[in-house]
Amino acid sequence: MAETEISFPSGAEIRAEIAESPNLRSRDLAHKLGLSEAQLVAAQVGHGAVRLQADLDLLFPQLTGLGEVMALTRNESCVIEKVGVYDNYHSGKHASMVLNDAIDMRMFPSHWITAFAVETAADNGVRRSIQVFDAAGDAVHKIHLRATSNLGHWDNLVAELRHAEQSDTLEVAPRQPTETPKGDPAKVDILRAEWAKMTDTHQFMRLTSKLKMNRLGAYRMVGAPMARALDVAAVNQMLERLAGSGVEIMFFVGNRGCIEIHGGAFETLKPMGPWQNILDPGFNVHLRLDHIAEVWAVNKPTQRGDAISVETFDKDGGLIFQIFGRKTEEADSRGAWNDLVASLPALRTEQELA
Known part of the structure; x- marks a missing residue:
């Protein structure tokens, strides 16, 4: 018996769904469509999104030039948001860090797989963000520009970090389950x-x-x-x-x-x-x-x-x-x-x- 192929919507079909649900959060719309959030963002490549290189050693020196931004990290149950500058970056093979009074982070490079620069039209102007995802397409970290950010550096960052692959579809790996409690x-x-x-x-x-x-x-x-x-x-x-x-x-x-x-x-x-x-x-x-x-x-x-x-x-x-x-x-x-x-x-x- 032949295996049934799983059919995912095309980039154009996903963009149509986004247009029909402008007030639905990206995570909720992705869940509704049976996609990861990264696939939802990838569908907008060429339509407000640009795929970037997710290499921390390339990305973080460029982030500093944006000046004051909002740093967002989340899991399924909790979101933290801090306003500051991505200053004092320290590279590491297994773990890197940003350490200053406002933004204090530990990053694990093996999970920084896909990144995008995203521009979205809003009532108060264009919203700009950098969004990073893991192999399953789940959000690892997001950087949101603010009115006080250095918009003059945005185009330079996107040009410097632009990925060679600019497809509006994205393959993701199966999500790894949460490890159950282990004791002996x-x-x-x-x-x-x-x-x-x-x-x-x-x-x-x-x-x-x-x-x-x-x-x-x-x-x-x-x-x-x-x-x-x-x-x-x-x-x-x-x-x-x-x-x-x-x-x-x-x-x-x-x-x-x-x-x-x-x-x-x-x-x-x-x-x-x-x-x-x-x-x-x-x-x-x-x-x-x-x-x-x-x-x-x-x-x-x-x-x-x-x-x-x-x-x-x-x-x-x-x-x-x-x-x-x-x-x-x-x-x-x-x-x-x-x-x-x-x-x-x-x-x-x-x-x-x-």
């Missing part, structure tokens, strides 16, 4: 002993890898005081208490290809339906509270004292975000943060609820 009860004593010896938070991933576990699997096994399960409602309580408190945090949001970080306090919190939103000048977060399935307060020992975090996971075990207390030369908010975390409600067991 036979190694729990080793996990606890090695955890207690950590001197840096970066040692945690090496430890779990060595024991053939992963982050959530280790949290479920190690027990208090190293990891304490919290009530899902603790997330909103935490955000409400942080808003306007002056307590400085490190807020991490990421996906396989990019992690974006906010360092500092925040003021404005505004719920909208299932979304909880931080809406500060230069810093926004949009969080789907209803996607949060597990919450953990985690304590990792370091040479500079305990690093205490709150970490949230979705129903598949995917990490949504992490928050740590922040210490700078000017201020140390870790004490206030640690007290806040200690006061958050624990997850009650079935026996306690009975």
Whole structure:
């Protein structure tokens, strides 16, 4: 029996769908059409989009010339947006970074597969963005120009980074599933002993890898005081208490290809339906509270004292975000943060609820 070929719409057909649904978000329209978001953008090549080289060492030096822009990183449940300049880029084979007061990012080059420069007509003029996608066509990172951006550099960037391939169709790989929680009860004593010896938070991933576990699997096994399960409602309580408190945090949001970080306090919190939103000048977060399935307060020992975090996971075990207390030369908010975390409600067991 012959295999049935999967037929995807042509670039022209996709553009017609875009025209018919001008108010539908790209992610939602892509889902409706059974496409990846990258394929939706690729369909606009020659009609407002130009495919670019996605090589970080070529892209990031060019980004600096745009001046002030908005950097956006997201996963299925959380979006972080920071306004600043792509300054102080450091290249790395396996991990690169941008590190400055406004934009703080870690990038994993193996996931930066396809990039586009996109121009979209809007009521208030042309919106310009650079959008980067992974092999499955999922968004890794986006850069949105602002009124204060250096538009004079835009054409130069597009010319310098223009890819030789400018097709309006794009082949993507199957999306890799989220890794389910992995633990090994036979190694729990080793996990606890090695955890207690950590001197840096970066040692945690090496430890779990060595024991053939992963982050959530280790949290479920190690027990208090190293990891304490919290009530899902603790997330909103935490955000409400942080808003306007002056307590400085490190807020991490990421996906396989990019992690974006906010360092500092925040003021404005505004719920909208299932979304909880931080809406500060230069810093926004949009969080789907209803996607949060597990919450953990985690304590990792370091040479500079305990690093205490709150970490949230979705129903598949995917990490949504992490928050740590922040210490700078000017201020140390870790004490206030640690007290806040200690006061958050624990997850009650079935026996306690009975």
